[in-house]
Structures are given as C-alpha cells and as structure tokens.
Amino acid sequence: MTLPDPPTPLPDERRAQVVELLRRRGVVRVNELASELDVSVITIRRDIALLSSQGLIRRVRGGAVLQNGPVAETLGHGEPEEIAVIADAGQPQPTIGMVVPSLDYYWPDVIRGVREAAAASGAKIVLRGATYQAADERRQLARLVETGEVDGLLVAPTTTGDDGEELVRWLQGTGVPVVLIERAAEVGDYREAMESVVSDHVFGAAMAVRHLAALGHRRIGLITTRQSPTSVHVRRGWRQACEELGLDGAVPDVDTVDQRDPGWPKALDDVLDACVSSRTTALLVHSDPEAISLVERCRERGIRVPGDLALVTYDDEVADLCDPPLTAVRPPKAAIGRAAFGMLAGRLADPDPERPAHRVIIEPRLIVRFSSS
Template sequence: MTTDPQLRAPLPAERRTALLAALDRDGVVRVADVSRALGVTAVTVRRDITQLEREGRLVRVHGGAVPAAAPAASAAPAPSPTSQTVGVLVPSLDYYWPGVVRGMEAEAREHGLRVVLRGSSYETPDERPALQRLAEADGVSGLILAPRTDGTRGADVARWLRDSGLPHVLVEREAALAPHREALESVVSDHALGALMAVHHLADLGHRRVGLVLSRESPTSRKIAAGWRAACAGLGLSTEEHFERLAPDRRNPEFPGAVTEVVDTAVASGTTALLVHSDPEASAVVQEAMDRGLGVPGDLSVLSYDDEVAGLFSPALTAVRPPRAAVGHAAVDLLLKRLADPERPVHRVAISPRLVVRESTGPVRPG
C-alpha cells in the first residue's frame, strides 16, 4: 500500500490511538501492517510501541505487540498430565488467522486444553503430510484445520480425516465426504451475508452501480461473490450496472496494473461504489483513486471486506468484519462436544460478521 505524499501525516497521538484501537480489536498488531496502513516508517511504529509499553498499555513481541492485559502463560490453567491436546493447522500465521487462533487459545485455556499450532501455506498442494506429522508427533486428541478445499484436495483431506479416526472441525472451510456428501463438522464466518450487508449499505446511500473486486486466490471470494450477486438481485440492480474484477495477489507484479484497471473501469462505467476484498486491495484502490484526484467517498465509495487494518488507513475504510475470534472459540467448543459425545449429529456453524461504517463510504454525489 502506498501513501499519498499530500496527505497529512498522522500526529503521534493519532498514531498511538489507532495502534491501540487495532490492538483492542485484533489482540495483536504487526509493525509492518501499521507502518503500511498509516504511511509511516517501521522505525516510527516501533518507537510508538516502545512508548506505549513504557506506559503499560501493551507488551512488545517480535514484529509487533500484544495487549498488556492479555493473560500470561503462567496465569493459564496448568494442563494436567492427562489433559487433552488439540492440533491446529492453519494456512497462515500472520494475516487474518492470528485472530482466529487467539479465539481458539482462549477457549482452550478455559478448559485446560493444550493447543499445538502448525502453519501451512496457501500454496501447499497437500496438507495431509503435515496433518499426519501433527497427529503422530504430538499425540493430539482432535484436530482443527483450514485445508485447501478446491479441486480434489478437499476430497483427499476429507478421506484422510475419516480414516484417521480423530475428531475434527474445519474452520473457515466446508467439505463433504463422497459418495453421499456427508458434511464434515465446521465453523465458518457467513461471508455471503457480510457481502449482502455491504451492498445494502451502499444501496441505502443511493449507489446503483456497485462493483466487486475479489482476491483471486482467496477461498473466501466465492462466498463474497454469492452474497454480492444475491444482494444485487434482491435490490433490482442489473448485471449491466456492475462489473467484477479478480485482482492478482498483492505480491504479484501485475497487482498495480490490476488496481489501475479497476479504477479505469469504475470511472468509465459510472460505477460509484466498490466492495473490495481485502483491506490491502481496498486501500490500494482508494490510493489510486485519490492519486487521480477522485474524492473518496465523494466520487467513489469503497467498502473493504476483512477489517484487519481498514480503520488505520486515511480515510478510514468502512469494512465488513468477520468474527475471527468467535470462529476460533466455536471451533474448540465443537471439538470438545465431539470428544465428549462421538455419536452426536454433525454441526455446521455459521457466525455473522459485522458492518463497521467509517469514512470511505457516503451518499452518491448529485449530478
């Protein structure tokens, strides 16, 4: 994310307030994320963290900070020799997933469980070897995992889970067993509902041309697109009034060109609002629009899907916030109930996100 040099740099008090707000919301902040979102150097962010630590407001950790009030490891219930261990495998240990994992760890502490966390990768072609190592090396009683479910991978992992005999819960993923499509236990954010809420918010502001920008590699994109289409159909917004673009991953060299194309298309088509997944993509679109002299939200309203760092950007981005911590809590709760009663019916839990209205969305400009 780049920052317009003409924008006013946030004052120290504003930076620290934004940093603490993100910490309160997500339970952790990363120097790189705050630096990028606020348009200041990493050195400046580290100084702010150091000052806030002196004031007792947070605790520094490698690469960022955690709340000072977070329960210390010594304060957690000490696992007994017979306590159970939960294995967790997620595709990332930085963006999005830390909030989910913290919810798992908090719920596990309540029950004296030990969590063994492993990270995979969105590029990992097959998670089964990692799951096998987790199950064998750590002697887990059950698994919570977010595997890739596209193509044949989902079916392969589902079969492995069935054959392992371990209780398991999918988190932010859904899968089923062939041949009868028996569902696996799962906890997900209702991303389709989140997208529907976003489009309704923009329509309430008078927008009739609402574009959708998706992350090409994200498993969340399909559900966001479904909610967007359902909202457009329910509100009578025709497909001719909208456009959809798949943005390359922000680390891809093609990313700047894709952002330029999104803004080009919005201007040419008369689109006045965009729903963008996720925060870095949304902030890049806003920056491109402002670099061209477009007002945000005056000429183009932008609503982000994720709310990881949306509130730190200027203007602060209206965003849909998935219930990350709640998903983590519910996943551990489901696994505990499965361990206690192996014959209980399969549960699939969908938790609603929240819409957080900020500065980047507003009424359609007359004329």
C-alpha cells in the same frame, strides 16, 4: 538362516488382539497398541472407533478400556491420581492440533479465540502454520496425526481442486476428530457434511451492498482476489443482494491477483477505468490490502473517496489504518475460534460414531467509517 517375517494379521485378527490386550491389562494407550501390533496410530484409532461402536470397548483420551470391565469401574470410583494415570496416562486434558494457512493475517484473532477457550478448559493447543497449499497443509497435519499426540484437529484446509478433495478424504480417514474452521466440506457417497464453524461471508457481502444501496448507490462493483477461498462466498452474497435490490448489473466484477503480485498495478488501473466508463460509484473490495492500495491509486488519479467512489472492504484487519478509514465487513474471527474449540471438545466428550455432524454459522458485522459516508 534368516527367518521370514511373521504374516501381517488381518484387520479382524488385529482387532481381536486389541481386545485381548485390553483384557490382560485393562488400559492400553494408542501409541502402545500401534507399536506392539506394528501398525500406524491412524490404523489403531480406526480399530478403536469400530470396536467402540460395537460396544466391545470404551474409548478414553489416549487409548481404550474394556466396556464394563474392572478398570471401567475404577474410572468411576478410584482416587483422582489413579484415574489420571489409568485413564489419561498423565494427560488429563486433551491436546488439540491446529493448522491454519497464515499466522500474520486474518488468522491471529481466530487463534486467540481458540486459545481463550482452551485455556478455560485446561486443554493444550499445538499450532502449525501452512501456506494455502494442500500439500503443505497435509504435511503439517500428518506430523501431528502420526505422532499420536493429538486428540483432535482444528484445521482450515484447502477443500477445492483435486488436491483439496484428496486432503479432505485423508482428514476424514485419520480416525482423529476434526472440526473445520472457516471451511466447509462434504465426504462419502452421500456427501455427508464434516463438522465446521464458519463466518457467513455471503450474508456479510450482502450487508455491505445493502449499506451502499441505502446511501443511494445503484452501480456497486466488486473486486476479489482469486487466491482467497473466501472470494467465492463474497461474490455470491454481492450478486444475490444486487439482484434482490434491482441494482444495475453493468459494473466491474473482477477476480484478480492480490496486491503483492507484479500484475496488480495494471489490474487496478483496469478496474478503475471500468468504474469510470460504467459510472460505477461504489465498490466492495476483498480484502483490506487491496482496498488500501486502491485508495492510494484513486488519490494519484484524482478520484475522490468517497466523493467519486465509495468503498467497503472485507476482513477489517487494517481497514481503520487507511486514509480515509475504510468501512469494512468484520468476520467474527475470535468467536469462530471459540466456537470451533467448543465443537471439538463436545466431539471428544461424546465419541459416539452415531453422533450427528454439527455445523455452526456466525454472522459478520459492518463497521461504518469514512470511505462510504
């Protein structure tokens, strides 16, 4: 006769089991608890966070110890080798999972900044690339979280639309410390901010407009790509600066496909036609590939850059390779990576659930080249 499976313990019963296991063993790793109690690593992380907030246990990397128990004292006075085995199970430095939407444009410098900061502290980075799709991002993140091998996450997720909002809620519920990179999001009934480090793209776009206005341009248009999460911030900064400076509003304001799309050549000609008909003399373009393609089309149509149309591009990934070299707004990518790692390291060092959320905003720079002179 096959015996029925034992009933699944209630949450309070499971947490009591966690405390009892700690009383018997002193230290238990997250993976071990998940396996013994037949629940997910995420569930155990949530239990540990709650028990820690109640003062019943103390969290350490990879697991938990009883608050003020004998092992907690050992952690302060034992030999270094014993501390490494007991507190960190042979992994004295954290392992950080990092998921970004691209590994070949914009994000390599952000990754470099993270790796520089991680190397200085001895932390390990596990990098994954995604595709600007919430489902793909969640798949990559779930693989990192469910193994229980990462202590925290650095991630640039999709945050808009139903899928993006669901992804943000899922991230918040993993029980793993998370810092958003170049993204911001709010969660919960009161729209509490998640921890984040972002470039001030609104400021960067406004800086480009002020630069062009200082050169005498009164009609400054905008081209953005609708696939980019940055476009909404660039547009906001452009509009604010145009309004503050009292610039002419009858100019192209286009959110279009990117230069790889079959519809790009027609969209590009439509923009240039609009520039000619509205007597627009300057454009802010997001991003570099679209700006370079625009310059090439201007040359084919006999439109001089910057004589007839001055250009500023946003990103400064390959702007200096254009002919002529393009004036560009350069987001502080490596600094973003370093700051994001530092914020996450601070969160790991202080797992207090009452610790307030931190948000860091870093300003871009304007690099002046020939296309706006």
